[in-house]
Amino acid sequence: MTYQAMNYEKLLGTEGLSNQLLNNHFTLYNGYVTNTNKLMDELAELEKQGKAGTPQYAEMKRRFGWEFDGMRLHELYFGNMVKGGAALETKSKLCAKIAEDFGSFENWAKQFKAVGAMRGIGWTVLYFDPAGNKLINTWIGEHDTGHLAGAAPILIMDVFEHAFMIDYGLKRADYIEAFFKAIDWAAAAQRFDAVTR
Numbered sequence: 001m002t003y004q005a006m007n008y009e010k011l012l013g014t015e016g017l018s019n020q021l022l023n024n025h026f027t028l029y030n031g032y033v034t035n036t037n038k039l040m041d042e043l044a045e046l047e048k049q050g051k052a053g054t055p056q057y058a059e060m061k062r063r064f065g066w067e068f069d070g071m072r073l074h075e076l077y078f079g080n081m082v083k084g085g086a087a088l089e090t091k092s093k094l095c096a097k098i099a100e101d102f103g104s105f106e107n108w109a110k111q112f113k114a115v116g117a118m119r120g121i122g123w124t125v126l127y128f129d130p131a132g133n134k135l136i137n138t139w140i141g142e143h144d145t146g147h148l149a150g151a152a153p154i155l156i157m158d159v160f161e162h163a164f165m166i167d168y169g170l171k172r173a174d175y176i177e178a179f180f181k182a183i184d185w186a187a188a189a190q191r192f193d194a195v196t197r
Contacts, residue, residue, distance in 0.1 A: 003033050003036055003071065004033070005029065005030045008026055010082075011083060014083045014182050015083070015084070015178070015181060016175075016179075016181055016182065017167065018166065021164070024166065025074075025162060028074075029075075029078070032070035032071035032074060036067045036068050036071050042060060043060055046060070065143075065144040066143050073140070073143055076153055077156040079184075080156060080184050080191075081183065081184055082187075083182070084181075084182075085181050085184065085185075086184045087185055088185035089189065092185075092192075093192060093193060094185075097128075097196075101135045111137050112137050112155075112157070113176050116159050116176050120141060121142070121159070121161065123157065123158055124139060124140075124156075124159055125139075125140055125155070126156075128151060129148060130150065130152065136148065138151075155188045157176070157179055159172065159175075159176075
């Protein structure tokens with residue numbers, strides 16, 4: 001199976017995110033798709049040659065998670081954005097769960113933004129842990145460290161510098177505010193509904 005890059009050009013013209021920034025970000029995402037496919041092919045070839053026990057194979061296998069997660073996290077990130085944003089329906093299951101777990105939407109937003117503003121490169125993720133029936137704001141460093149095993153990502157915010165520096169320089173907080181204006185809460189609510197049926 002070969003992964004195909006998705007087209008997110010519908011996000012061009014999003015307020016607070018320049019087309020230059022978005023196009024650069026789309027190019028970066030396409031690189032993760034390309035490298036995921038390349039690693040799959042190279043790993044398959046080494047397996048066919050009986051070289052699955054080699055150091056080369058081991059290093060490529062370790063790298064695979066980084067490239068794959070880079071691809072998937074970008075798809076989730078772009079997929080939970082829309083020009084102009086889409087408000088969270090007050091009668092949605094997700095809205096009720098946010099209020100239950102964080103006390104209010106405002107409390108959740110304050111915490112999510114605080115996680116996103118932490119120093120370092122990575123991602124801010126609102127996860128739903130089905131085993132604990134709990135929403136959790138989480139930091140993922142790089143692409144492949146910090147994931148909550150068994151939890152489902154509901155909302156993703158990229159806080160690598162490439163997501164904001166062209167437009168905001170070091171003003172990450174301003175980027176976070178722009179991201180919040182572009183959140184597609186309908187997409188996040190669909191993800192939540194899919195894992196809580």
